[in-house]
Amino acid sequence: MVLRLVEVTKTLGTQQVLEGVNLEVAPKERLCVVGRSGAGKSVLLRLILGLIKPDSGEIWYGETNLVPLRDRELAPLRREMGMVFQNGALFDFMNVEDNVAFALRERRRPESEIREKVSRILERLFLKGHEKKMPAELSGGMRKRVALARAIISRPKLIFYDEPTAGLDPIGSTEITDLIRCLNEEFGATTIVVTHDMRSVEQIAQQVAFLHAGRIYHAGCAEEFLSSEDPVVKAFVHGLIEEPTVGAG
Numbered sequence: 194m195v196l197r198l199v200e201v202t203k204t205l206g207t208q209q210v211l212e213g214v215n216l217e218v219a220p221k222e223r224l225c226v227v228g229r230s231g232a233g234k235s236v237l238l239r240l241i242l243g244l245i246k247p248d249s250g251e252i253w254y255g256e257t258n259l260v261p262l263r264d265r266e267l268a269p270l271r272r273e274m275g276m277v278f279q280n281g282a283l284f285d286f287m288n289v290e291d292n293v294a295f296a297l298r299e300r301r302r303p304e305s306e307i308r309e310k311v312s313r314i315l316e317r318l319f320l321k322g323h324e325k326k327m328p329a330e331l332s333g334g335m336r337k338r339v340a341l342a343r344a345i346i347s348r349p350k351l352i353f354y355d356e357p358t359a360g361l362d363p364i365g366s367t368e369i370t371d372l373i374r375c376l377n378e379e380f381g382a383t384t385i386v387v388t389h390d391m392r393s394v395e396q397i398a399q400q401v402a403f404l405h406a407g408r409i410y411h412a413g414c415a416e417e418f419l420s421s422e423d424p425v426v427k428a429f430v431h432g433l434i435e436e437p438t439v440g441a442g
């Protein structure tokens with residue numbers, strides 16, 4: 194397993210957001226983590242990235258439990274992880290080319306290598322000709338593609354996408370989900386996508402983990418999830434409002 198969470202709990206404020214999350218992610222797999230708004234998907238991502246610590250439980254990245262590690266020990270492992278934030282989180286004062294080159298410049302790679310890699314990735318993500326544009330001059334879909342380029346350029350072993358299709362029209366969404374799938378196949382990075390968009394799940398996921406009531410309520414292959422007869426899963430997948438159980442109590 195690339196990633197394994199064992200009985201992870203987290204309370205924020207007075208709310209126990211995660212009550213014992215168990216999750217396994219195999220190498221090169223594409224996993225969608227789904228759940229209703231407020232279910233704790235972003236909290237889960239922040240825990241895996243080591244930005245916050247769980248109250249209890251273990252988070253294994255390969256052979257290493259990340260939980261007891263300090264920032265300095267986490268840093269080299271974090272460099273193996275890429276993150277594509279919902280809003281792209283681009284540097285507004287840098288053009289497309291410099292945004293994409295950022296991670297390589299930080300690692301002091303030779304300028305000739307950086308130029309070659311940036312050019313190759315921009316071509317792959319259909320951004321050729323837009324190198325000198327500033328983020329404010331890009332469409333939403335282009336910003337997402339720049340964010341993808343920026344994350345993928347350092348060849349992460351594990352890549353996270355937070356709501357990658359949010360704010361895109363259906364065609365823009367399909368372009369991004371196609372790219373996520375193709376990049377996973379080309380580069381082999383284990384891919385974890387947080388989303389509540391069922392079309393994205395259909396287009397991207399091999400595996401789905403459904404976060405509900407502080408736990409992974411359902412984990413399995415995408416087809417199984419999308420056609421599940423479990424009332425809670427079904428209500429989520431089809432956007433149904435759950436009826437109170439008749440005769441309960």
Ligand SMILES: Nc1ncnc2c1ncn2[C@@H]1O[C@H](COP(=O)(O)OP(=O)(O)OP(=O)(O)O)[C@@H](O)[C@H]1O
Binds near residue numbers: 206208210228230235
């Ligand atoms: N720093 C914090 N302090 C207190 N509560 C927090 C904090 N961060 C998140 N929460 C709470 O944790 C719960 C889960 O939040 P989270 O952002 O992970 O949800 P989500 O599943 O990502 O939702 P969405 O799909 O809307 O982004 C929410 O009830 C939220 O209010």
